[in-house]
Amino acid sequence: xxxxxxxxxxxxxxxxxxxxxxxxxxxxxxxxxxxxxxxxxxxxxxxxxxxxxxxxxxxxxxxxxxxxxxxxxxxxxxxxxxxxxxxxxxxxxxxxxxxxxxxxxxxxxxxxxxxxxxxxxxxxxxxxxxxxxxxxxxxxxxxxxxxxxxxxxxxxxxxxxxxxxxxxxxxxxxxxxxxxxxxxxxxxxxxxxxxxxxxxxxxxxxxxxxxxxxxxxxxxxxxxxxxxxxxxxxxxxxxxxxxxxxxxxxxxxxxxxxxxxxxxxxxxxxxxxxxxxxxxxxxxxxxxxxxxxxxxxxxxxxxxxxxxxxxxxxxxxxxxxxxxxxx
Amino acid sequence: xxxxxxxxxxxxxxxxxxxxxxxxxxxxxxxxxxxxxxxxxxxxxxxxxxxxxxxxxxxxxxxxxxxxxxxxxxxxxxxxxxxxxxxxxxxxxxxxxxxxxxxxxxxx
Numbered sequence: 183x184x185x186x187x188x189x190x191x192x193x194x195x196x197x198x199x200x201x202x203x204x205x206x207x208x209x210x211x212x213x214x215x216x217x218x219x220x221x222x223x224x225x226x227x228x229x230x231x232x233x234x235x236x237x238x239x240x241x242x243x244x245x246x247x248x249x250x251x252x253x254x255x256x257x258x259x260x261x262x263x264x265x266x267x268x269x270x271x272x273x274x275x276x277x278x279x280x281x282x283x284x285x286x287x288x289x290x291x292x293x294x295x296x297x298x299x300x301x302x303x304x305x306x307x308x309x310x311x312x313x314x315x316x317x318x319x320x321x322x323x324x325x326x327x328x329x330x331x332x333x334x335x336x337x338x339x340x341x342x343x344x345x346x347x348x349x350x351x352x353x354x355x356x357x358x359x360x361x362x363x364x365x366x367x368x369x370x371x372x373x374x375x376x377x378x379x380x381x382x383x384x385x386x387x388x389x390x391x392x393x394x395x396x397x398x399x400x401x402x403x404x405x406x407x408x409x410x411x412x413x414x415x416x417x418x419x420x421x422x423x424x425x426x427x428x429x430x431x432x433x434x435x436x437x438x439x440x441x442x443x444x445x446x447x448x449x450x451x452x453x454x455x456x457x458x459x460x461x462x463x464x465x466x467x468x469x470x471x472x473x474x475x476x477x478x479x480x481x482x483x484x485x486x487x488x489x490x491x492x493x494x495x496x497x498x499x500x501x502x503x504x505x506x507x508x509x
Numbered sequence: 510x511x512x513x514x515x516x517x518x519x520x521x522x523x524x525x526x527x528x529x530x531x532x533x534x535x536x537x538x539x540x541x542x543x544x545x546x547x548x549x550x551x552x553x554x555x556x557x558x559x560x561x562x563x564x565x566x567x568x569x570x571x572x573x574x575x576x577x578x579x580x581x582x583x584x585x586x587x588x589x590x591x592x593x594x595x596x597x598x599x600x601x602x603x604x605x606x607x608x609x610x611x612x613x614x615x616x617x
Contacts, residue, residue, distance in 0.1 A: 215604035216546045223542030241542045262604055278606055309583040309600030318541050321570070322582040392580060413582065 183284040184210050185496045186481055187275050188256075189263055190291030192220025193467045194457025196247035197474030198289045198481075203254035205482050208497065210283060211251065211258045212275065218260055219244035220293050221458075222467055224315045226343070231467055243467075268430045268453045271492070286496050287484055289446070289477045290427065290439065291457040294420035294465070299331065303387045304416075311393025311413045316340035319413070323348045328413035329396065331384055333357060337417035338366035344415065345375040352376075352409065356383045356401050379409075387414060422459045431455070436462035446477035454480050512552050516565045518572040524565065526593040531615050535566040536576060536586040543602035544585040550605045551587070558616045562589075589615060 188198050191213035202209040213219075222228065225240030234243075252258065259277065267274040268288060275283045296314045298304055304312055313319040316330075320343060329352035330341040337353065338360070344351045353370065358380045360367050370376050379398065385406060386397035395410040422438045424431070432440045432449045439455040441447055446454040456477035457470035485493065513535060516524050525532050535551055537544035548566075555564040569576040569584060579588060579595070589597035589612070599611050609616065 215550065216543065216602040218546060219542065223546065225542075226540070241545065278604060309586065310580075311582055313583055315543070315583075318543060319583045321538070321540075322576075322584075392582065 183272065183286070183496045184208070185285060185485055185493070186210070186287045186289065187212065187273065187283055187285040188289045188291065189266075189275065190214075190220070190289075190293060190457065190459075191218045191248070191258070192222065192244075192291065192293045192457055192470060193247065194291035194293070194459075194470040194474035194477070195220070195289070196244070196251050197471040198291060198456055198478040199251035199256040199474075200247070200254060201475055201478030202289075202481065203251060203256045205478070206255075207482065207485065209256050210285070211256050212263055212277065212283075213248075213258050213260050215260050215262050215278065219248070224317055226317050228467065263426055266426050266430065268427065268450050271452065273452065286488060286492065287452045287454065287481045289474075289481055290431070290448075290453065290455045291459060291470075291474060291477065292423040292426070293458045293470075294422045296416070297419045297421055299384055299387075299416060299418065301384065301387055303389070307387055307389055307393050307414075310391060311389060311411075312387060313413065313415050314417075316343050316415050316417075319415075320344045320347050323413045325349050326412040327410065328352070328415065329354050329379075329409070329411050330415045330417055331355075332417035332419070333360045333362060334417070334419060335362045335366050336419075338362040338370045340415050340417050341376050342366075342369050342373060345373055348375065348413075350375055350377065352379050352411070354379045354382050354384060354396075354398065356381065384414070420458070420465075422462075424459060434462065438462045444476070446473065446480045452481075452484055454484075513548070513555060513564050513566045516567050516572075518574040521567070521572075521575045525590050528563075528590070530563045531561065531589060531591050533562055533564045533587055533589045533612070533615075535564060536569050536579070536581050536584050536588070537566055538569050538584060541584050547585045547602035547608075550608060553605065554608060554612070554616075561617075562612070562615050 185207045186209045188211040199211045222240035227237045229237045261277040265276045273288045324347045327350040328348045331354045333355040381401045382398040385399040388395045434440045439460045454477040456473040587599040
């Protein structure tokens with residue numbers, strides 16, 4: 183048995199691991215098998231993470247966080263959690279490979295998953311012109327006409343990024359104004375390759391083998407028009423990844439896990455949550471990292487309150503890696 | 510990042526289309542985070558089933574002709590070739606069990 187298991191490998195999970203490892207708690211971090219590193223693995227330049235005046239590549243930032251967590255003794259497993267037993271003093275975490283890990287505390291930091299449009303051909307054409315990742319797929323749309331669906335920061339970021347490749351980028355938004363921050367809006371408005379289609383919703387995605395166009399429904403008068411496109415990038419937000427804790431942890435109206443005040447404490451003793459999975463509002467890499475810190479400190483505090491016998495039954499931390507110069 | 514052998518626009522016909530083996534081509538690029546994620550999983554599958562399937566990789570930036578010919582619009586994209594034909598396409602990074610499931614007919 184461990185003292186602590188951290189589930190998730192975005193900024194929240196890794197930062198919690200750095201703090202927990204430095205506190206000699208020898209954390210086990212479940213990083214997921216293919217989505218390790220979280221959302222930032224799908225980004226290019228990150229310009230708003232403090233400490234990098236010239237920006238940093240998202241995947242590089244995450245690899246650095248991982249190294250920093252490992253340097254102090256975090257053990258990382260690249261697998262997916264398939265089930266969780268969180269009530270009771272000993273928490274049980276079951277992985278895709280069948281392994282069951284036990285711990286006295288759990289930090290749940292699984293982030294969020296992209297929202298889908300919910301259209302019938304969306305799944306079929308996914309990877310054939312329908313995409314959720316401009317930085318992954320944008321380069322395949324050189325000199326093409328494409329569209330981004332959405333009105334938030336991520337939609338503006340995707341649209342602006344995609345103008346590097348595409349001849350024309352439409353932004354399809356169901357309202358007549360944007361949620362995006364002023365800076366992102368301005369960049370998009372000033373881009374000659376970007377055209378806004380206001381008050382429009384995607385009603386159909388057309389294409390046999392590859393996307394050939396979309397049917398747009400006007401949200402004001404209900405009329406439908408067709409727009410020829412080679413690619414459709416969907417950026418309509420994300421939902422917190424809570425399916426593993428349904429029925430165990432209390433969720434708020436936005437679907438995020440409820441924590442006690444400014445802490446990371448969930449409704450279950452010894453279970454803490456951090457990052458986008460508790461945050462319906464800010465959802466930044468740096469707020470997630472801060473939230474991970476809170477969770478690690480809360481967990482540390484909780485573990486310190488347990489009886490010595492109980493703690494002794496948890497694996498003693500491995501020899502802590504001192505701050506050597508090998509990193 | 511991966512031990513898989515690279516194929517190129519120049520070698521694709523010889524090494525993939527004319528091969529007698531079942532070959533899976535991993536279409537990838539340096540800048541693609543999910544490609545980095547799936548690559549070690551493909552290495553594992555290739556090692557564990559080396560008698561059934563060969564896995565090679567093609568960098569889509571360096572080899573645009575083949576990428577265009579197979580209409581790659583999303584990576585990672587993995588295409589299984591048998592006798593010069595595509596017999597299976599898998600798109601996107603997936604956990605190892607899901608990939609093994611998708612590839613079951615070739616690994617059996």
